[in-house]
Structures are given as C-alpha cells and as structure tokens.
Amino acid sequence: MIIFRQTYHARTMVGSEIQENVHRHFATTVGLITTNGRHGPNVMAAEWTMQVSYDPMLVAVFVHDSPTLWNIKETRVFGVNISSDGQSGLVNVAGGYSGTEIQKLEIPGTFKTYRAKRIDVPMIEGCVLDAECKVKSISKVGDHVMVIGEVLRARFDESRKPLIYTRGNYWKLAGKIPSGRKTIRITKSQMAEFKRMAAGQFVLKAAAAMVRKDSKTLFVRFGRSWTIPLVAVDRGKDYKSAIRAHLESVGIDAKVVKMLGIERSVFKDNKSSLRANIIVFECKLKSVRGSFAGNWLGEPPRNTVLKSLVRFA
Ligand SMILES: Cc1cc2nc3c(=O)[nH]c(=O)nc-3n(C[C@H](O)[C@H](O)[C@H](O)COP(=O)(O)O)c2cc1C
CATH class of the missing domain: 2.30.110.10 (Electron Transport, Fmn-binding Protein; Chain A)
Known part of the structure; x- marks a missing residue:
C-alpha cells in the first residue's frame, strides 16, 4: 500500500x-x-x-x-x-x-x-x-x-x-548528484557472467526471487558461488512473468506475491564496473519439481554473490 x-x-x-x-x-x-x-x-x-x-x-x-x-x-x-x-x-x-x-x-x-x-x-x-x-x-x-x-x-x-x-x-548548477548506488566487489568470472546477462546494456536490469520455506531461503548456484534466483529482464518485458518463468526453469513452481524492494548497485572487479538494478520479489512456494537445482538454507552461504539482496527477507 x-x-x-x-x-x-x-x-x-x-x-x-x-x-x-x-x-x-x-x-x-x-x-x-x-x-x-x-x-x-x-x-x-x-x-x-x-x-x-x-x-x-x-x-x-x-x-x-x-x-x-x-x-x-x-x-x-x-x-x-x-x-x-x-x-x-x-x-x-x-x-x-x-x-x-x-x-x-x-x-x-x-x-x-x-x-x-x-x-x-x-x-x-x-x-x-x-x-x-x-x-x-x-x-x-x-x-x-x-x-x-x-x-x-x-x-x-x-x-x-x-x-x-x-x-x-x-x-547555477551546484554539482553532480552522487548515484546513490552501493558498490559491490565481485570476482572477474562473476563480472563476466553479469556482463553476459546485461547483453551490452549499460545497466543490468534484473529480477530476483526470495522464495521461503520453513524460515529457509532458496539459493541457487552462480558459478562457484550462490545467489537467490536472479534473471536479467529484457527491455519492455514484465518482471513478474520473467521471475516466475525463471523459477520454473530451476524446478520451482511459485506464486510471485509482491515486490520487496529495489537494489541499485554498481558491481566492480579489478578492471571494470557494471551498474545493476535488481527488483526483489517475495515468492510463495507451490511445488518443487524433480529437476529442482537449488538449496534451502537458513543463512546465506559465505560465498553468496549479492548477499545484500537477502536483507529484503
Ligand atoms: C527568464 C525569462 C524567461 C522568459 N521566457 C519566455 C518564454 O518562454 N516565452 C515567452 O513568450 N516569453 C518569455 N519571456 C518574456 C520575453 O522574453 C519578453 O516578453 C521579451 O520582451 C520578448 O521579446 P520581443 O518582444 O523582442 O520578441 C521570458 C522572460 C524572461 C526574463
């Protein structure tokens, strides 16, 4: 509201x-x-x-x-x-x-x-x-x-x-307004993956899902680290449908309940940077399919990429 x-x-x-x-x-x-x-x-x-x-x-x-x-x-x-x-x-x-x-x-x-x-x-x-x-x-x-x-x-x-x-x-103009984005350090291989997801756009625009079961959260693999389910959303496409389809692709049937917030950040590795806007959704688990490729955890693992997204829980 x-x-x-x-x-x-x-x-x-x-x-x-x-x-x-x-x-x-x-x-x-x-x-x-x-x-x-x-x-x-x-x-x-x-x-x-x-x-x-x-x-x-x-x-x-x-x-x-x-x-x-x-x-x-x-x-x-x-x-x-x-x-x-x-x-x-x-x-x-x-x-x-x-x-x-x-x-x-x-x-x-x-x-x-x-x-x-x-x-x-x-x-x-x-x-x-x-x-x-x-x-x-x-x-x-x-x-x-x-x-x-x-x-x-x-x-x-x-x-x-x-x-x-x-x-x-x-x-007179008083000065440039700082972007207000949170800087997140990531590895070279994570940067390569995020840039692949961004597909040449200046800002990676993505949707993420907080799926909860018995006070545990769903994490999926992101290279050698973990993340909550995350998918890049193409320009003009509906975010809710994109995250629902993405969850399905990892074997989760879930209802997308509501938006929890937006994380505006800038990813940095040693060489380059990428701006990212991620909208986090609360999702309600309906069923898990045989092909389910995730893990239910009480705490985010230490090597969770974008750990701050979990704060929306
Ligand atoms: C800061 C400022 C902005 C103005 N903006 C406009 C405007 O957007 N349109 C307009 O018709 N007059 C605007 N005026 C008023 C004209 O500049 C004013 O009437 C002027 O004498 C017209 O010139 P002219 O009669 O030689 O054509 C503005 C005036 C000032 C001081």
Whole structure:
C-alpha cells in the first residue's frame, strides 16, 4: 500500500493561485531566441525552449505574440542560444525589453554576436549551445504559440554550464548528484557472467526471487558461488512473468506475491564496473519439481554473490 503523507511545507493551490504559483516551480534553462526580419535583428529570452525529438533533431519554443514571433513567421528560421550561467544580465535584457521598444542587440557592452552559417540570423557568443533552426510547424497552444524548428547546424561549449531559472531567480548548477548506488566487489568470472546477462546494456536490469520455506531461503548456484534466483529482464518485458518463468526453469513452481524492494548497485572487479538494478520479489512456494537445482538454507552461504539482496527477507 502506498501512503501519501502531506509534509508540513507542501502547499495546495486552487483557482488563480495556480496561475500565480505553478510556473514558478519548474526549473528550466533559458533560450536566447534570435531572429532577423522586417522587425530587425532581435533576441528574446524564452525559458520554454526544449528539445522535443532526437531524429530529426527538433526544438520547440513557446512564444507570445511579439517581434520575435513576427520575424519567425516571416523568415521561417530562428536561432536557439542556451544561455550559460554568466549570462543572467543578458537574459534580463532579452526578456525585459521588446524589440518594439529598443534594438536590444545594439546596446553597447551587452550581446556579442556572430553570423549563423545556415540561416540569416545573429547568434549569441558565450552560450552552452547554439542551434540554427528552420521552422517545421507553428501552432497555437493555450496563450502561447509553439514554434517547432529542425536543427540545421549546432555548436556547443562543454566548458560552460547552463543558467537555471526557477522561482523567479537565476541559479547555477551546484554539482553532480552522487548515484546513490552501493558498490559491490565481485570476482572477474562473476563480472563476466553479469556482463553476459546485461547483453551490452549499460545497466543490468534484473529480477530476483526470495522464495521461503520453513524460515529457509532458496539459493541457487552462480558459478562457484550462490545467489537467490536472479534473471536479467529484457527491455519492455514484465518482471513478474520473467521471475516466475525463471523459477520454473530451476524446478520451482511459485506464486510471485509482491515486490520487496529495489537494489541499485554498481558491481566492480579489478578492471571494470557494471551498474545493476535488481527488483526483489517475495515468492510463495507451490511445488518443487524433480529437476529442482537449488538449496534451502537458513543463512546465506559465505560465498553468496549479492548477499545484500537477502536483507529484503
Ligand atoms: C527568464 C525569462 C524567461 C522568459 N521566457 C519566455 C518564454 O518562454 N516565452 C515567452 O513568450 N516569453 C518569455 N519571456 C518574456 C520575453 O522574453 C519578453 O516578453 C521579451 O520582451 C520578448 O521579446 P520581443 O518582444 O523582442 O520578441 C521570458 C522572460 C524572461 C526574463
């Protein structure tokens, strides 16, 4: 059963409070959208700028009725420049003035531009990513217009970090979040077996079974060591069915009762590592077949691989 507990800080909103608050709690990068048309060379800030397809590489920008949109409708091209964390001043200018008010790109000491190669649009120097886009579609969505562009040419600067916009302020990335995976040392031959199970995937995704009988647990052979029954699950396949079929293959007819938890770990031998996500199921023994190839034990044997899975018992 899942219990949702309302924490002390969480606030529920209704009515106009939704409009006032919801948008503030997304965290986005900010695109500097550049255009060039009858309304002059222009730049606007758009936090609603995102990649929406890999192949073709498509980028969506949501803009309101403004000189930026007018230029895009006229020329069918635009530049997407994802601002870096040193560019909050430029974002303020691009977002704080309209092209109807002032030629933003000409304010001294602000934007450094270069000419795009595939489209006739100024691009902004100093961003993390610049993409030259050709319009694929323009459609109205709510109170904004969704412009989807295909990326014709792009350049990126890995030395710069993106500017983040949330709750009305600009932020820097604070650092990478540790993976939270438990490191498990394994032998070279165990690594070879796990890599075989992973079949070239970056993460071994597997299901494991805790099958209990008279306060004993089922262990099966894993090379020269032991494990609770464990099977790699192919992408998109149902985990419950996979573990049930695997148990059958070792001679056990069992009902898969419920999930006990997930173990996210990284296996390491002397040379390499492999990430693994294992979902452990509680299984109820129905019958054992003649071909049964396991062992019922009170304690995991000393040479049990992934001994920590037994903690779910
Ligand atoms: C951080 C920030 C993000 C913004 N994001 C968007 C956006 O996603 N879509 C939009 O239509 N306007 C957005 N704006 C407002 C436009 O940048 C602003 O209206 C700008 O003046 C439009 O430029 P233009 O009138 O020269 O086309 C944003 C403004 C700021 C400061």
